[in-house]
Amino acid sequence: MQIKESLEKTLPERRQLTVLFSDIVGSTFLSEQLDPEDLREIIRNYQNACTGAIFRYEGYLANFLGDGVLAFFGYPTAHEDDAYRAIQAGLDIINSIKTLSKQIEKELGVSLKVRIGIHTGLVVVGDIDKSDTLESRTIFGQTPNLAARIQATAEPNAVHISADTHKLTRGYFDSSDLGMHNFKGISQAIAIYRVNRAANVFSRLDANNNRLIPFVGREAELGLLREKWQHAQTGKGQIVLLSGEAGIGKSRLVHSLKEYAGQDTGFQSIELRSSPYHQTSSFYPIIDFLEHSVFQFEKNDALDEKLAKIERFLKQYDMPLADSVPLVASLLSIPLSKEYALPALTPQRQKQKTIELLNSIFLHQANQKSVLFILEDLHWIDPSSLEIIDQLIETCSQHKILIVLIYRPYFKPAWQPKNNMLTLELTGLSETNANEIIGRISNTKALPSEARYRWRAADISRVASRIPRHFPVKR
Known part of the structure; x- marks a missing residue:
């Protein structure tokens, strides 16, 4: 039994992960201008600002990479709104850095700015050794690499996100389409968006007002x-x-x-x-x-x-x-x-x-x-x-x-x-009501019986909100 449990602990996991990568702008210039002790204090305060924002939205601080910060949203703890949490954390980091920079400019005569990139994609989480600790687990896949590449496209004190992240958070943020970008070693061009600010929406229904699920039951x-x-x-x-x-x-x-x-x-x-x-x-x-x-x-x-x-x-x-x-x-x-x-x-x-x-x-x-x-x-x-x-x-x-x-x-x-x-x-809808909602959302497209079973009743509104956008909703 112990052998089986140990094997289960180390089995790879397939996850959808949102990765945030943050980096200081002009770190080489800062290192030339500042005393090493002052530079160390600035980087420590920067890391603290990042850590506070990441933990606030229940992300996982994966690593400090020099003056870069790598964070995961969706592992080890998953939430239905991990992409949203990552962007909010990114915006909070920017705001904290702006406040910190004012103090640094006053005391040392230099400014502090960061770039942030965010991407959502599939990864495999697996061990690189047998220690079976959270720290020993490695993320396999191009998602972290793309987050770092997207970060490099950002202006100082800006959050850039991929199209995959944008799709999951559309309506929650005011964003600007920056077009397609090609990256060396990546076969397909990537659409990138700049996040300007959080949108003034009250709920998920406000963010997706043109895609309300039918009112049934x-x-x-x-x-x-x-x-x-x-x-x-x-x-x-x-x-x-x-x-x-x-x-x-x-x-x-x-x-x-x-x-x-x-x-x-x-x-x-x-x-x-x-x-x-x-x-x-x-x-x-x-x-x-x-x-x-x-x-x-x-x-x-x-x-x-x-x-x-x-x-x-x-x-x-x-x-x-x-x-x-x-x-x-x-x-x-x-x-x-x-x-x-x-x-x-x-x-x-x-x-x-x-x-x-x-x-x-x-x-x-x-x-x-x-x-x-x-x-x-x-x-x-x-x-x-x-x-x-x-x-x-x-x-x-x-x-x-x-x-x-x-x-x-x-x-x-x-x-x-x-x-x-x-x-x-409120309790779950009847099977008849749930099937009616599914039928109207999918425009009477046939759905597998297993999918209908999973989608009906208690969780119908959450699941229905994720049905692909190309399904026209009949009011």
Whole structure:
């Protein structure tokens, strides 16, 4: 038995892997200009920045290659969004290096820039010795080599990705097509894209809006949500707790509710999303919503322009600017101008006043228009944001607001049942419904019975989202 287990441990694995390769721009020039101790400190800080970003998105730091960094996403731990994670890690590395470079320029008079290349492809993971450790396992295949080649095409402080990576993340990032590139030793030209920034999308459905799977088998649940929305429109705030496993169709159901609510010209949507990468970041979904959806900060906005955007927004709700602007600016880490001052409060009291202000803003909006308040991935919410949801639930009953909280079953809400609260748990679709979705997505193309068995029921929405794009979807 021990011999068999040892053999199984060392058997090669075939994996789809996303590889990130990062390298310092002009490292030879830096080595000529700097004292070796200073250079060592810069490279150490650079490696720390890379390591932090890679670990944040649960990648694997494979190796430091001089001033290069090699990381894997998809091995040893695989996620359904490894390509997305790799690109986010790359963008985070660039942002960290920009901040680090400012300090280096001030102290040493030189700048630090990096290039990043990312490619997704098949590899074989196998041992090169019998030690049976993670470090002894080697990646076989051209994927790491292509990531390094793509990195060499990047401008300073840019992330370049292959077409294979781009296909897996289309809609999630604003990218520029850089055309086909030929590499020595590679028989076929490779299409390369520059990643400019993360796109302001709320969910996978927003990223793939032109490829929504058909709405099938959830008519009863949608009817209940519509009833709740109708009650909310009369000024009787409602709450829906919507749970279900990943890929079961929660987001698709809420998307249909949004379409229904959108028929009302007085409708307003507030959409927040928790993140598995920011569970310890206080107020993360709130901050993300304010920065991208409310204030719509641009990359080059000066500090005074950001403060002006905050002021214009708060004036809509008759908020006293002297009290509210400092709290919002502090929440978003924006320095205050001379005309504002943050009151002398304990951290706990400042946090409580911030929660009260945000709750007041949400309810003010619900006084002016009917509000559909959606929070996706409640199971990943940080404690501070959860306090806002607690207060919103307690104070929403006399306002035109429907609060929809979406989470996976392992999360256990602590709220006591209320007359205005509905709890819905989605289960797998029937085989008939699943087959109908498959048939409509594949345009009645025949599918093997084994594939139909794998694709039906519980995981239908996740699997269907990966059906090749050349299948036209019939609405």
